[in-house]
Amino acid sequence: MRIAMVSEHASPLAALGGVDAGGQNVYVARLSEELARRGHEVTVYTRRDAPGLPDRVPLPGGAVVAHVPAGPARAVPKDELFPYMPEFGAWLARVWARERPDVAHAHFWMSGMAARIGAHPHGVPVVQTFHALGTVKRRHQGRLDTSPPERVGVERQIGRGCARVLATCSDEVRELAEMGVPPRRVSVVPCGVDAEQFRPGVPPGRVPPRTARHRLLACGRFVPRKGYDQAIQALARIPDAELVIAGGPAAALLADDPEARRLRRLARRIGVADRVLMPGAVDPAAMPALIGSADLVLCTPAYEPFGIVPLEAMACGVPVVATDVGGHRDSVADGTTGRLVPPQDPEAVAAAVRALLADDALRARYGTAGRTRVLTHYTWQRVAGGVEQVHRQVLAGPAQQKEVA
Incomplete structure (x- = not known):
């Protein structure tokens, strides 16, 4: 399959630990690498956030990161990126006119918006992973929530209009149902971890020395x-x-x-x-x-x-x-x-x-x-297998779609 990963702010190339760089970056990077190792042609589309970045950067395993010119070529907090999504989506539409992907997999709600703009002229099915939902953030952060006011409404439209929602946990399925997205349209595939890197008995290296506590x-x-x-x-x-x-x-x-x-x-x-x-x-x-x-x-x-x-x-x-x-x-x-x-x-x-x-x-x-x-x-191999199954079901048509756990 030719798979387009759309991740507007969470680049697989970003240094982790910043306010907007964390688990989603790891998820997109490792999932893309593993799908590429399975023989798929994977391109990750992320926003160009610095001048001079190469147009395309290879990832280990064969996937490629493509930098999309949308908004200023500098770091912008993710909650301020919403106005640039039409530009992002229009760029995808032009690129996909030349190289149509079989499936677009969007990560985060703004990526879903851009992916649907890019996919619509070419009939590309969109699979959506939200990673976080605006309803949950608003409930817990209240007035401290800096998300654009359009977020919840856009998420509801994406959830109801995309080919499939790929949730990462069962709690998200319940939340989506309350937003009007039927559970039958949602598949659950969790996040993963590199069990070869993260394993017992790793030598201490530069770890702060233990005390008696x-x-x-x-x-x-x-x-x-x-x-x-x-x-x-x-x-x-x-x-x-x-x-x-x-x-x-x-x-x-x-x-x-x-x-x-x-x-x-x-x-x-x-x-x-x-x-x-x-x-x-x-x-x-x-x-x-x-x-x-x-x-x-x-x-x-x-x-x-x-x-x-x-x-x-x-x-x-x-x-x-x-x-x-x-x-x-x-x-x-x-x-x-x-x-x-x-x-x-x-x-x-x-x-x-x-x-x-x-x-x-x-x-x-x-x-x-x-x-x-x-x-x-929770190995990335198992996660990629579940995601691959969802992608294939979407391509096979509605009659073949079912929940994946």
Whole structure:
């Protein structure tokens, strides 16, 4: 198949850790690489966000990134990209007139808008992965939500009008149904993790040295919704433990980062600043060692569309304490690979952590079960196989389409 991946802001080439660069970038990159290795011709269309970028950049495995001229050739926050989507879509339409893809797979709602503009003149079916839904973001962020006001309406139109919605977790299917997208039009294929890179027993390398304390780890983008403040508040109830919060800008720039400053103020106020470490951005190659250095990984957002960090932890054989939200409900097997706790409840986080830190054998069982769960359900090979099946069903026509789990 000739597959067009449309990812307007989440380039596979972006450095991870920025406000708008995280799990979606990894998903698009790894899925594209794996589909290319399966023999498909894969092009990822992403916005040109700097002058002088090559028109096309090859990815490992044979996929190609194409930079689309839409809007200024500079970094623009994703929530400000909406006005440039007609230009993005018109460019796709011109390119696809010469090289028509068999299927377009759009990532995020604005990519869906651009993909439908590009696909319509040529009858190209569009598969949509939202990665996050505006209804959920608005519910949890309220007036702090910086999404364009058109977002929810556009998402509803895309969900009802595309050939297929590919959701990453069962919670998203329920949310889509409330938006008027029937479950029969939705397939569920989860995100994945590189189980060869993320594995138990990776040498420590440049990981911050352990102390005599237990180590708790939280990691990801430095944005308030990730809930690192909940982990810090829980730490006050967990004696003899340190908390490493990895991510955000480089260590030298943390002092100027608003979220890092907020978290440090909180840690000082509740008396745990001496037990909170912030190493800043971590080289992706060093993440398996950092995860492996922890006794537990904490994932404490108020909401999470999917969440790759729990998969990375389980792949490394490290138990997870995660909030009972979104994709965590699918990926973390409560009482088997970790614990699910209510969101915004530091006491519940602390209680789960204390119970696990007190039982070495239980942590070991959870870690082994987590690794097995990843190898069974969440390798990129398995994810790409599920996505490939959805693409083929779309090309076969409505009569062949069914849910994929």
